[in-house]
Amino acid sequence: MKKMKLQNKKTSLTTLFVLAFLFVNSIFVLAEITVSAKPLHKVNADNQTENLTEYVQTMAGTALATSPDAVKHGKWLGLFGNTIPAVTTPFAMTQWTPQTQLSETKCVPPYYYKDELFSGIRGSHWISGSCTQDYGSVTIMPTSGSLNTKPTVYQAKFSHADEVSTPYQYSINLKKYGIKTSVTSTDRCGILEFKAEKSDSIYLLITPNSDEGEGSITVDNKSGEIYGFNPVHRIYQGWGKKAGFNGFFVIKLERLSNLGGTFVNDKVSLNKSISNKKNIGAYVGFKMQKGEVLRIKVGTSFSSIEGARKNLQTEIPGWNYNEILAKNKAQWEKALGQVKVKSTNEKDKRIFYTALYHSMQQPRLYNDVDGVYPRFATQYKLEKVAAGNYYDDFSLWDTYRAHLPLMEIIQPEFVNNMVQSLIIKGQQGGYLSIFPCWNSYTSEMIGDHSTSVIASAYLKGISKSNKDEAYRLMRQNAFDIPASRADYEDGKGRRALDSYLKYKYIPVEDSVPDAYHEKEQVSRTLEYAYDDYALALMSKKMGKSADYQTLIERAGYYANVFDKEVGMVRGKHIDGSWVSPFVADKRQYYITEGTPRQYTFYVPHDVQGLANLMGGSNKLEASLDSIFSKKEYWHGNEPSHQISFMYNYTASPWKTQLQVRKILDEAYIDGPNGLLGNDDVGQMSAWYLFSSIGFYPLNPVSGEYLLCSPIFDNVSIQLNNGKKFDINVYKKGSSSQYIYDVKLNGKSLNRSYIKYDEIKNGGKLSFFLQDMPDLNWATGADARPSGMSK
Secondary structure, three states: HHHHHHHHOOHHHHHHHHHHHHHHOOOOOHOOOOOOOOEEEEEOOOHHHHHHHHHHOOOOOOOOOOOOHHHOOOOOOOOOOOOOEEEOOOOOEEEEEOOOOOOOOOOOOOOOOOOOEEOOOEEEOOOOOOOOOOOEEEEEEEEEEEOOOOOOHHHHEOOHHEEEEEOOOOEEOOOOOEEEEEEEEEEOEEEEEEEOOOEEEEEEEEEEEOOOOOEEEEEOOOOOOEEEEEEEEEEOOOOEEEEEEEEEEEEEEOOOOOOOEEOOOOOOOOOOOEEOOOOOEEEEEEEEOOOOOOEEEEEEEEEHHHOOOOOOOOHOOOHHHHHHHHHHHHHHHHHHOOOOEEEOOOHHHHHHHHHHOOOOOOOEEEOOOOOEEEOOOOOOOEEEOOOOOEOOOOOOOHHHOOOHHHHHOHHHHHHHHHHHHHHHHHHHOOOOOOOEHHHHHHHOOOOOOHHHHHHHHOOOOOOOOOOHHHHHHHHHHHOOOOOOHHHHHHOOOOOOOHHHHHHHHOOOOOOOOOOOOOHHHHHHHHHHHHHHHHHHHHHHHHHHHHHHHHHHHHHHHHHHHHHHOOEOOOEOOOOOOOOOOOOOOOOOOOOOOOOHHHHHOOOOOHHHHHHHHHHHHHHHHHHHHHHHOOOOOOOOOHHHHHHHHHHHOOOOOHHHHHHHHHHHHEEOOOOOOOOOOOOOOOOOHHHHHHHHEEEOOHHHHOOEEEOOOOOEEEEEOOOOOOEEEEEEEEEEEOOOEEEEEEOOOEEEEOOOOEEHHHHOEEEEEEEEEEOOOOOOOOOOOHHHHOOOOO
């Protein structure tokens, strides 16, 4: 009671501070600063059934970001969302996209919004929102008139007015050829429809897109089949080596063609098969009348031609294009409908459902309909899943933060499949993979976030089987260095683990040479500390007390790269001296894709411990204020994603509500340039999804979600256990954005977070918002989320 009276005496001074802060940040005009006198009300939900796919903007992220902070902090390639307008089903094997770029080059997606030349429909394995490369892809291009196989000639100029793009269908009117082309898909297959707008000869050009000049394609006119493959090659660790599997395809023609052959560049041949040359392809020709429709269907596989054929026979046995289209649309309506938001702001709903669509691109389905898939990190051997599905293309440095935690809520069975896939990879390859893509080791990025993802799933009860094997693999990554130098160079094990264990941080003298991201010693230290914390929680739950004590101590190693003199993390030498000069706001070699100021806040498991190093929670708050006031916050890359929520560990959680609203408003735009950085397999999108509905997993493995103020009036999450978690927002005024109360099932929470079990069990979370910050809401020490030092 005494503490409360003292706090009330300070209210007038604090209110003046708040008014000044709001003025500096240009959040309100003067008329909006007074608490609204309007009666408390709940916005009525629209009960009408919505066509949620209409809100999805598949082109979002395909154009260049132009906002000032993007230009300041991002690099050229990083200014694209690097998404594609994918026709797909959630987490499908293959995405079908219009192609405006001919190669499978790293960091170049198949489609850019700025491009004007269309060169086909690609069956793509582009990792959505990434700066990686496509692989094992095949492209089908329709032309008319005379046959020409030279890309610079057959490409067709188009405008965006000629396109219609949705998650379940892409259509384009190719005026150059008088052909309307459409595609829809299933999990592993696609079906295309070509409608002749004039009577003419029509040719289909099929190209396996191998930048390596490898692969094969065969035309069988008698069976109406074209089949082939495109070998997959690794990048990062093992760059250029064969990944040990291919992208296979089988194309079935609805009607037979007497005309068909192969080509290399612009040289056409009647030969029915061609292999291992650059720019190879096949063609078939038809005479078509105006209004006539030709259909083809394509099966894909990572296992074999026969696997692709079997996938096609199972998923698209007939030729009813509209039936497949309707099924695809229904899948997306169901998937998007798991989270229903209500708002009078249609723009926010478009951004939300576009983000939800982007969050369901990868990890990628890898097994055929019969369960067969290519064995991980092995040369051309096949395995078969015993149950469920096998997945790959995990962009784990990005997705462990919010993307996979989102799936823990809305699709926990899918998360269990992913965890089992990661365990299988560890068993087949010998080590748990740091960043598995192309069904191979990569050691791309830093940290060991397979550990975070697996531990989180077990701690939440999502995964239950193979617990001992999962722990063995995680522990091996944390404690052991591969005995074979060749295994380490191939990407197995944590990078620079020997230095981390010896010095309790990674000194700058260790340049981490066997990694695509070399050096970055401070960031590695911070992220290993978090992964050690995740494994410590797992070891504690399993009763492994000795491991727990060791790992929880290692979870504190982040403090060894924090320089109290500058109040930030800093490069450190073996002798304990700091790297000089210290530059806080420019990229440094010992930091990953960021600056020392930005990476200082990466201690998700021990924010209070970080605050203590800084000199207390008030110092943490001042440091957070500084990154925003100096405009050094950069939302376009993951190291900053937790920063705005860290005010929940201070006496001013209202600043989280303020800054998150600003980021939601400024960093996500309605249109093709809607993402100011690589979406990274949905992490940028998942941040929006969480933040817009009122909570975010700053420390994903903890099962705690830090609160902010929702932008939607009502949110309803359909859980897989048949229950619903509803979020309702009550405002004192139309512009209210600050929390003065939060109730869970009618009872005030009196804390700045909610728990996984509280969401999983269903119920109602109610936010009460006003125009001014409530200086007393969730400010006590007990109101803050947990962590090592709490």
